[in-house]
Structure formats: structure tokens, C-alpha cells
Amino acid sequence: MSEIELRENNPMDSLNFHWFAEFDTSYLKQYENGIENKFQKVLDHASELKYFLIRHKNKDLSVTVDLKNGIIFINHHQTNIDEFTKTEKSNIRLIYFRRHRVELNAQMQEIGHNIIYFIGYQYIDKLGHNRKILLQLDSEGNIIVGE
Amino acid sequence: MSATFGFSESNGVTPTVTDGISNINFGSTDAVNLVTTTYPVVAGTNSYHKAIRAKFTGIGTSISNMLFWKSAGAYKTDEVIVAKNQASYIQPVTTALGGASTIPTSSGTALTIHGSNGTDLSMTVDGYTEYILLQLQTQSDTPSGAVNTKTFTFQYDEV
Numbered sequence: 001m002s003e004i005e006l007r008e009n010n011p012m013d014s015l016n017f018h019w020f021a022e023f024d025t026s027y028l029k030q031y032e033n034g035i036e037n038k039f040q041k042v043l044d045h046a047s048e049l050k051y052f053l054i055r056h057k058n059k060d061l062s063v064t065v066d067l068k069n070g071i072i073f074i075n076h077h078q079t080n081i082d083e084f085t086k087t088e089k090s091n092i093r094l095i096y097f098r099r100h101r102v103e104l105n106a107q108m109q110e111i112g113h114n115i116i117y118f119i120g121y122q123y124i125d126k127l128g129h130n131r132k133i134l135l136q137l138d139s140e141g142n143i144i145v146g147e
Numbered sequence: 148m149s150a151t152f153g154f155s156e157s158n159g160v161t162p163t164v165t166d167g168i169s170n171i172n173f174g175s176t177d178a179v180n181l182v183t184t185t186y187p188v189v190a191g192t193n194s195y196h197k198a199i200r201a202k203f204t205g206i207g208t209s210i211s212n213m214l215f216w217k218s219a220g221a222y223k224t225d226e227v228i229v230a231k232n233q234a235s236y237i238q239p240v241t242t243a244l245g246g247a248s249t250i251p252t253s254s255g256t257a258l259t260i261h262g263s264n265g266t267d268l269s270m271t272v273d274g275y276t277e278y279i280l281l282q283l284q285t286q287s288d289t290p291s292g293a294v295n296t297k298t299f300t301f302q303y304d305e306v
Binding site: 014015036038039040043096097098099100101102103104105106107108111115118 | 148149153154168169170171172207208211212218219254296297298299300301302303304305306
């Protein structure tokens with residue numbers, strides 16, 4: 001996929017991973033010229049989505065989902081987390097969300113705020129079963145396979 | 148950029164809504180940010196229940212899968228915090244909170260928090276969640292003095 005610089009300084013941003021979406025004829029970055037694009041724009045054009053990736057803003061780490069073929073790449077290396085990589089896949093759909101876990105003391109002050117990034121895809125296999133392939137990344141970039 | 152949230156408490160008949168509360172101390176009066184030494188809960192009684200909501204601002208696309216539980220803080224003898232979630236406001240009282248159960252202590256059993264109408268599983272515009280009602284309940288043999296500090300966890304998914 002296209003090598004386009006994702007990182008952009010944004011002092012208001014608390015996220016360690018930023019997203020980038022490549023469509024059939026265009027692309028969209030989470031941040032462009034200091035303005036944040038809503039993820040809804042990606043959902044609105046999901047049928048045209050070719051690749052979706054998140055990249056760590058301070059580390060050399062990216063995870064890319066190929067929505068045309070149902071493949072996940074980590075730093076451009078294809079992963080083997082889907083045991084059915086070579087089987088027929090249809091209706092491939094992106095999964096992406098951030099899970100916030102906020103610990104609060106009795107003063108309702110945050111004493112811990114952990115963000116886990118979930119990225120992957122789901123599809124219908126040749127038997128008609130819905131299958132889900134998902135990675136979790138913490139803010140440091142540690143990766144867990146599955147939910 | 149992530150959405151942000153703060154907790155809000157409602158008190159009184161109308162009710163009066165206070166955003167950005169500084170504590171959820173349980174006490175013997177219906178008041179926000181109360182001081183427990185001024186309004187202690189006597190052993191064998193219940194606190195006034197608390198009616199709190201999370202208030203989100205800066206929602207990008209949606210907030211969903213909201214969960215709330217007590218994640219730390221041991222009880223003293225026959226001390227318990229009960230909780231329930233619902234859309235409608237109930238003026239805080241000291242009678243046992245009807246329909247409430249001991250507050251969950253893990254994400255797997257956590258209270259599922261909905262949007263302000265009590266049914267929506269996601270929020271797409273800024274605003275309040277439904278109410279989380281909490282009450283401290285004690286028995287006559289609950290030791291006097293301060294209870295242990297509790298930690299609550301609020302979890303949600305965001306895109």
C-alpha cells in the first residue's frame with residue numbers, strides 16, 4: 001500500500017496509534033492539517049476500502065488489514081494468524097475500535113487509563129460461517145491475538 | 148483524539164445536576180461532594196443512594212459497550228455497596244435501593260451502562276449515560292470508623 005506519512009503532531013491527541021485508510025481511488029488519514037477525520041468517514045465508504053492500518057506514533061510498528069483479501073500485515077510482513085488464509089472469503093469487513101479502561105478512586109479521579117486498540121476483520125467462509133480475526137495492541141505496541 | 152468523560156451527580160427532587168463531581172462519598176445526606184465526617188453513615192443504616200452518570204464530550208463516531216464495576220477496595224464486616232442502572236432518576240433516600248444487587252467486581256459481571264434512554268447500547272452524540280445508582284449498606288456489627296477506599300472501573304469502546 002502507499003507509503004504516506006501518518007504521524008502528525010497534535011498536542012491534544014492522547015492516542016498512541018493513528019489510523020490510515022486507503023480506498024479504491026483515494027485515501028484518508030486520521031489527522032490531516034491538524035484536523036481529525038471521523039472514523040465514520042471510513043465506515044461510510046467501507047465497500048471501497050482496500051487497506052486500513054494503524055501506526056504507532058513513536059515506534060516503528062504498523063498493523064495493516066487488507067480488506068480485499070482478508071490478510072493482516074505487521075510491519076508489512078504477512079501474519080499467519082488466520083488458519084484459513086488461502087480459503088475463499090467473502091463479505092470481508094473491517095474491525096477497529098479502542099477499548100478504554102478507566103480506574104477511578106473515590107474522588108472520581110483517574111488513577112489509571114488503559115487503551116487497547118482492536119484491529120482485524122471478519123468474513124464469511126465458504127461454508128457460510130462468520131469468522132473473526134482480531135489483534136489487540138496496547139499503547140506500548142504489545143500484541144495479543146484474539147479477543 | 149479520544150472522547151472525554153466526567154461523572155455527574157444528581158440530587159434533590161428536581162434534580163440538581165452537578166457535572167465534574169469531586170467525590171462519590173456515601174453519607175447520611177443527599178448532597179454532592181459530601182464530607183463523610185460531617186455526614187457519617189451509622190452502623191446498621193444505609194447511606195443515601197448516589198445517582199451518577201457519565202457525561203461524554205467529543206464523541207467521534209460512537210461510544211459503546213460501557214461497563215462499570217468495583218475493581219478494588221475490601222469491605223469491612225457486613226458492609227456492602229449495591230448498584231443498579233436505569234434511565235430514570237430517583238431522588239436519593241436511605242431506604243434499601245430496590246432492585247439493586249451487590250456491585251460487580253469484575254468486567255465479566257459488570258453493570259452494562261446504556262445511553263440516557265436506558266436502552267441504547269451506544270452513544271453517537273455527546274451527552275449523559277443512563278443513571279448508575281449506588282448505595283452503601285451496613286449492619287449493626289459493621290465496625291465504626293472510615294471504610295476502606297474503593298476503586299471503580301468504567302470501561303467503554305470508542306471509534
